[in-house]
Amino acid sequence: MHSYAFSFFCGIFSCRNHEIGYNIVHMKKTVFLLTAALLLAGCGKGNNEPEPAQPQEAGDITLLVWCDEAELAGFQEKADAFTSQNPDKGWSIIIQTESLDTVSDTVLTDPAVAADIYEYPEHDAGMLMEAGALPHREDGIYGIPVEGKDGVLVGLNPNSAHPKEAEELANVLTGRTE
Numbered sequence: 521m522h523s524y525a526f527s528f529f530c531g532i533f534s535c536r537n538h539e540i541g542y543n544i545v546h547m548k549k550t551v552f553l554l555t556a557a558l559l560l561a562g563c564g565k566g567n568n569e570p571e572p573a574q575p576q577e578a579g580d581i582t583l584l585v586w587c588d589e590a591e592l593a594g595f596q597e598k599a600d601a602f603t604s605q606n607p608d609k610g611w612s613i614i615i616q617t618e619s620l621d622t623v624s625d626t627v628l629t630d631p632a633v634a635a636d637i638y639e640y641p642e643h644d645a646g647m648l649m650e651a652g653a654l655p656h657r658e659d660g661i662y663g664i665p666v667e668g669k670d671g672v673l674v675g676l677n678p679n680s681a682h683p684k685e686a687e688e689l690a691n692v693l694t695g696r697t698e
Contacts, residue, residue, distance in 0.1 A: 580610065581610070581611045581685055584614050585613065585637045585689070586623060586626075586634075586635040586638040587616075587618070587693075588617065589619070591669070595693050598693050599689070599692075602689065602692050609685075618635070620640065623638055623640050623641075624644040628653060631651055631653035631678075634677050636680040638675055645663060654675045654676070665696075
């Protein structure tokens with residue numbers, strides 16, 4: 521009887537041993553897949569969340585300007601002169617090109633992320649105002665004319681974090697004096 525019981529238990533044990541091996545392999549695969557999924561989910565989460573806003577110190581101002589390629593050199597020269605004449609302001613001015621043919625479409629895609637200051641064709645002013653991409657002002661001025669360039673205006677993004685500074689810089693870039 522002893523040998524029969526021993527054989528019976530060995531048979532069960534070997535069968536279970538096979539199941540245990542299968543379960544361990546299956547469990548390792550499951551743990552691997554869960555770990556990979558958590559790592560990927562963790563990486564993706566950081567890319568979608570906006571960074572917390574940092575309090576800005578005085579002089580910690582960055583302004584983004586979009587202008588037509590024809591104006592790039594002139595705007596850059598005026599911005600450089602302005603920052604060198606006003607080092608106490610500590611402004612950072614970034615000037616990028618955006619074609620007059622596409623700027624209105626670019627701004628209308630998402631006015632909240634458009635440049636603080638941008639050049640646009642005067643005939644697009646109505647649709648930019650309707651979309652909230654230009655400030656509604658009581659004086660009726662919806663853009664600043666660019667000196668020596670008919671039909672082109674400089675607009676101020678109403679979503680700018682620094683509207684007062686943006687207007688000051690726009691006046692400098694366009695040659696407008698008040």
